[in-house]
Amino acid sequence: MDDLSRFAINQITTRNWTLPEAIEGYARQGVGGIGVWVDYLDATGVTEAARQIRDAGLFVPSLCTSAWVNTDDVAAFDKALDENRRRLDAAAAIGAKCLVVVPGGLAAGEKDLVTARNRVEDSLAALLPDARSAGVALGLEPLHPMYAGDRSCLNTFAQCLELCDRLGEGTGMVADVYHCWWDPQFAEGLRKAGPERILSFHLCDWLVPTRDVYQDRGMVGDGVIDLSQYRRVLDEIGYDGPFEIEIFSKLDWWQRDGEETVRISIERCAPLVNRRVQENA
Amino acid sequence: MDDLSRFAINQITTRNWTLPEAIEGYARQGVGGIGVWVDYLDATGVTEAARQIRDAGLFVPSLCTSAWVNTDDVAAFDKALDENRRRLDAAAAIGAKCLVVVPGGLAAGEKDLVTARNRVEDSLAALLPDARSAGVALGLEPLHPMYAGDRSCLNTFAQCLELCDRLGEGTGMVADVYHCWWDPQFAEGLRKAGPERILSFHLCDWLVPTRDVYQDRGMVGDGVIDLSQYRRVLDEIGYDGPFEIEIFSKLDWWQRDGEETVRISIERCAPLVNRRVQENA
Numbered sequence: 001m002d003d004l005s006r007f008a009i010n011q012i013t014t015r016n017w018t019l020p021e022a023i024e025g026y027a028r029q030g031v032g033g034i035g036v037w038v039d040y041l042d043a044t045g046v047t048e049a050a051r052q053i054r055d056a057g058l059f060v061p062s063l064c065t066s067a068w069v070n071t072d073d074v075a076a077f078d079k080a081l082d083e084n085r086r087r088l089d090a091a092a093a094i095g096a097k098c099l100v101v102v103p104g105g106l107a108a109g110e111k112d113l114v115t116a117r118n119r120v121e122d123s124l125a126a127l128l129p130d131a132r133s134a135g136v137a138l139g140l141e142p143l144h145p146m147y148a149g150d151r152s153c154l155n156t157f158a159q160c161l162e163l164c165d166r167l168g169e170g171t172g173m174v175a176d177v178y179h180c181w182w183d184p185q186f187a188e189g190l191r192k193a194g195p196e197r198i199l200s201f202h203l204c205d206w207l208v209p210t211r212d213v214y215q216d217r218g219m220v221g222d223g224v225i226d227l228s229q230y231r232r233v234l235d236e237i238g239y240d241g242p243f244e245i246e247i248f249s250k251l252d253w254w255q256r257d258g259e260e261t262v263r264i265s266i267e268r269c270a271p272l273v274n275r276r277v278q279e280n281a
Numbered sequence: 282m283d284d285l286s287r288f289a290i291n292q293i294t295t296r297n298w299t300l301p302e303a304i305e306g307y308a309r310q311g312v313g314g315i316g317v318w319v320d321y322l323d324a325t326g327v328t329e330a331a332r333q334i335r336d337a338g339l340f341v342p343s344l345c346t347s348a349w350v351n352t353d354d355v356a357a358f359d360k361a362l363d364e365n366r367r368r369l370d371a372a373a374a375i376g377a378k379c380l381v382v383v384p385g386g387l388a389a390g391e392k393d394l395v396t397a398r399n400r401v402e403d404s405l406a407a408l409l410p411d412a413r414s415a416g417v418a419l420g421l422e423p424l425h426p427m428y429a430g431d432r433s434c435l436n437t438f439a440q441c442l443e444l445c446d447r448l449g450e451g452t453g454m455v456a457d458v459y460h461c462w463w464d465p466q467f468a469e470g471l472r473k474a475g476p477e478r479i480l481s482f483h484l485c486d487w488l489v490p491t492r493d494v495y496q497d498r499g500m501v502g503d504g505v506i507d508l509s510q511y512r513r514v515l516d517e518i519g520y521d522g523p524f525e526i527e528i529f530s531k532l533d534w535w536q537r538d539g540e541e542t543v544r545i546s547i548e549r550c551a552p553l554v555n556r557r558v559q560e561n562a
Contacts, residue, residue: 105489111507113463146427148463149489149505159465182394182429184440208386208430213491224430226392 002270008033008061009265010202010246011040014258019044020052021258027056029262035200035244036094037064038087050094061200061242062100062139062174063091069123070104070116070153077123084127091136097242098139098199099131100174105150116153124167132170139199140164141174146213156180157189164197176202176246178217181225187233195239203227203245203269215250220268231272243273283551289314289342290546291483291527292321295539300325302539304337310543314340316481316525317375319368331375342481342523343381343420343455344372350404351385351397351434358404365408372417378523379420379480380412381455386431397434405448413451420480421445422455427494437461438470445478457483457527459498462506468514476520484508484526484550496531501549512553524554 009031011022019040026034034053041049041063053060067083084099091099103120110116124138131138140160143152154160157173157180164171173193180186190198205223210216220227245265247253253261290312292303300321307315315334322330322344334341348364365380372380384401391397405419412419421441424433435441438454438461445452454474461467471479486504491497501508526546528534534542 106505111505112510113465113507117465144427145425145463146491146494149487155463156465182426182436184394184398184437206430210427210494213427213494224387224392226394229393 002030002266003274004030004266004270005032006241006243007031007266007269007273008035008059008200008242008244009262010035010062010064010244011037012064013245013247013253013265014261015254017258019049023052023056023058025258025262027058029266031058031262031266033059033061033242033244035062035064035246036060036096038090041090041094046090046093053094059242060094060096061244062098063087063094063096064100065102066099066138068102068104069120070107072107072110072119077119081123081126084123085130088127088130088134088136092134096136098137098172098174100139100141101154102141102143102152103154105148105153113148113153120153121163121166124163124171128167128170137170137172137199138167139172139174141176142179144179156183156185157193158185161189161193161197164193172197172199174200174202176204177225177227177230178202178204178206181206187230190230190233191237195237195241198234198239198241200242200244201230201234201239203243203272204247211251215248215254217248219247219249219253219264220245220272227272243269245269283311283547284555285311285547285551286313287521287523288312288547288550288554289316289340289481289523289525290543291316291343291345291525292318293345294526294528294534294546295542296535298539300330301333304333304339306539306543308337308339310547312339312543312547314342314523314525316343316345316527317341317377318345319371322371322375327371327374334375340523341375341377342525343379344368344375344377345381346383347380347419349383349385350400351388353388353391353400358400362404362407365404366411369408369411369415369417373415377417379418379453379455381420381422382435383422383424383433384435386429386434394429394434401434402444402447405444405452409448409451418451418453418480419448420453420455422457423460425460437464437466438474439466442470442474442478445474453478453480455481455483457485458506458508458511459483459485459487462487468511471511471514472518476518476522479515479520479522481523481525482511482515482520484524484553485528492532496529496535498529500528500530500534500545501526501553508553524550526550
């Protein structure tokens, strides 16, 4: 028997399912947790979703994602902060360990990444008291450098870990192999972060060729990422947090039935997430 | 009048032109140099190409590229090294300052980037005596992380600079803003490299959105890269080497007439490459 108690599926992986369908579908196949997205959560309603997740016995590694702050308009920036406060409360209500921070890239017409990155740091500093009082960590997720312009200007593990160092308690790392696998400093970064600051570890694979910049991520095992290498690093440092599969795939997995995607996700990830494997390693 | 004496066009930018057409077309519009590709060079013949380039008065910042060494087959690896020796000789014959190193990504079926990167270092160490005796530098070009799997496992400026440190004389950096602009450590890397070790500086732009992973690079000015920021860093450190525009663009520029591409390249790059601008800065 597989031990899937640390294994979660991020619901974007079964994009066509509503949140209630995902909760039911994951729990039925024995998955331990669910990564939740804000728009699906809002569609169901926070209170109702919280009840369903609790009844299904699922843990929630993360709520995706924070609202973008890539604007140099003060009112729009403040509005984004307020929306993020609402999302922190929603995360707390469903028992999510963290709100995944994806802050946007450059503002419209902007070319200065340093300014954009400073603005993100300002926004996080402003949210930190709310995060602490909500008991929900700000989960900094370095996004692949190919998203620096439009989706997130947080692009390396080292960069995000330095941000965590500066911001302190109430922040942590969301490490996704899709975004970080190429980085010569990724393994070193995981060791430096330590088990306490890695809030969730995302599983995915890099396809060769990649046919779409945004939505052609691969099922675990179908690409070129050496996932077992990272599992070994995580075991070495004593990481005992979640493993969360997250796949954006308009060309393949989003076209399949959710049942099949869940079944194959489990098949592919079980050898990586099993406690037994860890103990025998 | 623009001073285009440091300005080169990499011939892939005018992909539909033969090498003789590119030499003639660039020289006619006053461009100072030409970045040459091996397949075009072979089609013309090295001796003939060398004569035409010399007669046109163009400098050659680089020959693109080295043959891939992403194979774990010893015979295939040795064959790639021999091909690279031939390319070093060809580079010397046309007066190219460097052979641009693009070594391939993972070998077929391979998932271990550390092994791939060590193999690249071995290949460069093996070629170094030949590069030194040919008087042609091995130009390490960090490629964007989105190419780590299939095109090059050299993916950050810092990683390549460390390689140069270990290999020593006969190596240098080819810095391309397209590949490095997102990197929080890029400016610091340029300063650390210093003017001597930056062999060529490639100009390009990052389009938002990017519609194709490999061949949708933008004309200078059409994207989100803050090129003047990097020009300032290069001036600060006393860089006086080439500025070379290089655009892979099957969706736009490769469909246009070469004359137009050259004209617009000059329009867009002149403010960046003019010595006058530097002196007035």
